[in-house]
Amino acid sequence: MAIVLGPNRYGKAETRLVRVSKDGDTHHLADLNISIALSGDLAATHLTGDNTGVLPTDTMKNTVYAFAKEHGVAEPEAFGLLLARHFVESQPQVHAAKVAIEAFAWERLGPHSFQRKGDFTRTALIDVSETAVQVVSGISGLVLLNSTASEFHGFPRDKYTTLKEATDRVLATAVDAKWRHLSDKSDWADSFAGATAALTQAFVNTYSYSLQQTLLSMGTRVLESRPELAEIRLALPNKHHYLVDLVPFDLENDNEVFIAGDRPYGLIEGTVTREDVAPASAEWYL
Numbered sequence: 001m002a003i004v005l006g007p008n009r010y011g012k013a014e015t016r017l018v019r020v021s022k023d024g025d026t027h028h029l030a031d032l033n034i035s036i037a038l039s040g041d042l043a044a045t046h047l048t049g050d051n052t053g054v055l056p057t058d059t060m061k062n063t064v065y066a067f068a069k070e071h072g073v074a075e076p077e078a079f080g081l082l083l084a085r086h087f088v089e090s091q092p093q094v095h096a097a098k099v100a101i102e103a104f105a106w107e108r109l110g111p112h113s114f115q116r117k118g119d120f121t122r123t124a125l126i127d128v129s130e131t132a133v134q135v136v137s138g139i140s141g142l143v144l145l146n147s148t149a150s151e152f153h154g155f156p157r158d159k160y161t162t163l164k165e166a167t168d169r170v171l172a173t174a175v176d177a178k179w180r181h182l183s184d185k186s187d188w189a190d191s192f193a194g195a196t197a198a199l200t201q202a203f204v205n206t207y208s209y210s211l212q213q214t215l216l217s218m219g220t221r222v223l224e225s226r227p228e229l230a231e232i233r234l235a236l237p238n239k240h241h242y243l244v245d246l247v248p249f250d251l252e253n254d255n256e257v258f259i260a261g262d263r264p265y266g267l268i269e270g271t272v273t274r275e276d277v278a279p280a281s282a283e284w285y286l
Contacts, residue, residue, distance in 0.1 A: 005046050009098070011037035012060040019073040027112040030073040033102040034080075036060045038087055040095035053093035060087075075188035076101040077135050080126035088128050096129035098282070102140075119143070122192060123178065127282035134281045137192055138178035143239075144200065145172035148255070150208040168255055170241035171208055175199060179222060179232040180280060186228050195229065198222040211238050211268045219272025231273035233284075238266035 013035045021028040038060075044050035064083065073079050084097040103122040106114040123138040153165035179195055202221035208214045219232045240261035246253040 005043055007039070008042060008046065009037045009039035010042070010054070010057065011035065011098075012057040012064075015061045015064045017064055017068055017073070019068045021072060025111045029106045029114055030068075031104040031106060032073065032076060032079070033104070034064055034083075035100045036064075036083065036087070037098045037100075038091070038094045038096070039098075040091075041093040055087070055091055055094070063087075075192075076103045076122065076124040077126065077137060077186070077188040080124050081128065081133070081135065081184060084126045084128035088130065096127065096282070099126040099128075100124070101126075120175075120196075125178065125284055127284075129282070132281035133184040134284070135181040135184050135186070136178050136284045137181065137188070137195070138176075139192075139196055139199070140174075140176045142175040142177075142196070142199070143172070144175060144203045145170065145239075146203070146208070152210060170255075170258060171211065171214070172239040172241060173203075173211065173214075173236040174239060175203075175218075176235040177218075177222075177232060178284060179226075180230045180284065182228055182230045182277070191226060191228055195222050195226050195232075198225045211236055211266070212270070215268055215270050216272060219270070223272060223274060230277040231271060231280075233271045234269065236268045238268065240265060 015034045015036075017030070017032045017034060019030040019032075021030070038055065040053075042053055044052070045054050063086065067079070067082060067086070071079075071082060080099040080101050084099045087094050087097040101124040103124070105117040105120075105122065107117050109115055120142040121140045123140055125136040125138070127134040147170055148168055150169050150171035151167050152169060153167060155163075155165075177195075177199060181191070198221040199218050202218040203214060206214050206217040215234050215236055219234055222232050223229055241258040242261055243253055243255065244257045244259055246257065
């Protein structure tokens with residue numbers, strides 16, 4: 001039985017870029033973590049060590065910094081498209097490029113002073129091939145909590161089930177969501193802000209009987225409010241809050257004092273999509 005080389009790619013992971021744009025005394029800050037992966041006619045380097053088609057990963061890193069100077073850095077999706085198209089168009093042996101970006105937010109404190117915001121990380125995943133372009137935006141680490149308006153009951157029980165049914169509980173999660181655009185042209189900033197607002201509003205306004213129900217509500221709200229999006233994938237860890245037993249202290253605990261659980265945790269994942277959209281042209285993950 002023959003052994004053959006399967007799909008492969010290579011690139012430069014986690015190039016850290018901080019770009020300061022100066023408008024007189026007022027500065028603007030872009031803070032990105034960029035990973036690049038190229039695929040194509042690259043079998044020779046695996047089979048024989050022939051590197052004539054292997055653009056050095058150090059060159060990829062240098063391209064990031066040079067492009068940041070030459071073109072500036074506005075939205076992560078736009079910068080990712082610029083990089084991915086460059087590698088596919090400039091290297092004949094490269095048939096596809098994937099650029100993944102984490103964008104870290106900073107809050108302005110003055111004309112040239114900033115404070116790092118840690119409430120979430122914005123993400124972008126760009127795939128450019130010779131025949132297709134795909135843009136996926138997203139958010140990770142968006143922590144949300146409802147202190148009531150959540151229940152969980154009616155689940156099956158067996159001899160290993162000890163969980164009590166809840167008719168009033170804390171529901172908390174750290175949203176990891178990615179949404180696929182219908183095209184590679186969009187107002188990226190407006191789209192991201194609108195999708196994030198829709199996720200948050202749906203969480204706030206959904207009376208939840210399960211985190212699964214909340215997931216569908218969040219995904220539906222995003223697609224209903226953002227016509228430029230094809231589908232959204234969500235991963236919602238259930239950040240458990242356990243009611244503390246205060247009976248030994250002769251105190252009543254009316255859903256007021258909790259232990260915030262760390263691990264293990266429930267993990268709810270799902271995709272919400274438009275029924276009539278074309279499938280994704282490249283792999284993308286939660």
